[in-house]
Amino acid sequence: MGMFIEVSVRDPGFLETGESRKLVAACAVNIFEAAERGVAVNREQEDECTLCGRCLEVAGDRLEIVKLYEKAGR
Numbered sequence: 001m002g003m004f005i006e007v008s009v010r011d012p013g014f015l016e017t018g019e020s021r022k023l024v025a026a027c028a029v030n031i032f033e034a035a036e037r038g039v040a041v042n043r044e045q046e047d048e049c050t051l052c053g054r055c056l057e058v059a060g061d062r063l064e065i066v067k068l069y070e071k072a073g074r
């Protein structure tokens with residue numbers, strides 16, 4: 001689990017689709033890993049997120065990058 005970033009999966013079913021495999025290539029810091037069925041989020045890597053947005057180009061609103069550090073500051 002990330003301390004600063006959480007990759008929130010709004011549509012878990014999406015990660016079981018073939019299309020979700022594009023996430024593995026899209027993310028340069030290995031937050032998405034190929035799993036037996038589709039893709040899994042590597043929670044150990046979440047804080048490496050660079051906020052590049054490439055995963056959101058693939059997944060749209062089926063994923064959300066939550067900036068936990070902003071919530072903590074409120």
Ligand code: SF4
Pocket residue numbers: 007026027028029031048049050051052053054055056065
């Ligand atoms: S925003 Fe970029 S670095 Fe962060 S999870 Fe998505 S693809 Fe990976």
